[in-house]
Amino acid sequence: MGMPRYFMEMAYNGQNYHGWQIQPNAISVQEVINDALKKAIREEVNVVGAGRTDTGVHASYFVAHFDCEQAIEDTQFILHRLNRILRNDVVVYSLFLVDDEAHSRFGAVSRTYHYYIKPFKTPFFNDISYRPSFHIDVGKMNEAAYTLFEYTDFTSFSKLHTDTKTNNCKIMQAQWVDKDDMLVFVIKADRFLRNMVRAVVGTLLEVGRGKMTIEQFKEVIEAKNRSQAGTSVPPQALFLVDVEYSNELFQPIEKKPPVQVDL
CATH class of the missing domain: 3.30.70.660 (Pseudouridine synthase I, catalytic domain, C-terminal subdomain)
Incomplete structure (x- = not known):
């Protein structure tokens, strides 16, 4: 068994970020999520995203995962703390334990x-x-x-x-x-x-x-x-409005696009 792995469903306004992925001299969404999680669970983690949105691009639905040393006993409490720490242009909708082989990027179909x-x-x-x-x-x-x-x-x-x-x-x-x-x-x-x-x-x-x-x-x-x-x-x-996975991996909890488009 590996370390406990958690999936997060989230959204962000990319206006103030140089994309998802950490950059050496510019702020990214991945960086602010890492920093917020470090404060929320008091452990340094590295969040892996479902993809890499470019500078200025938004995600109304995004999935990411991270591993941590200790299991999180109260995910709702940590979720609440996490959202209080994060800036208003990033929100995490859900936080839940998954199989340690589940992967937010490679598992997406x-x-x-x-x-x-x-x-x-x-x-x-x-x-x-x-x-x-x-x-x-x-x-x-x-x-x-x-x-x-x-x-x-x-x-x-x-x-x-x-x-x-x-x-x-x-x-x-x-x-x-x-x-x-x-x-x-x-x-x-x-x-x-x-x-x-x-x-x-x-x-x-x-x-x-x-x-x-x-x-x-x-x-x-x-x-x-x-x-x-x-x-x-x-x-x-x-x-980015949707990331889909096989039903065996996980069932989405939240999907909140800013503009609903009926297809």
């Missing part, structure tokens, strides 16, 4: 992101959405999005010089949804590359504004060259 676009000027939602300065054809963007299912290698949408061994991903869902005056790009896959969703959205917008055809969009993917794709869209409109 899919992740889902939403990218929120406001088609018109508004004084609201500017910090969690993006407003393009041009008209877009949603039908064309959906046509292009559906072609993503034809491919597995998404090198063209990956940040350069990453430490990943493969740029292959299995896309399970990719579509634009019009919901309550908000245009939402929904994309679900087994894994994502760094900067991938923002690069995909930026390239789809090129199709939507008439600067790129569906065939040219496919050629971008086939080129396996980041310089062929469109500019990445701003990070503040991107949310």
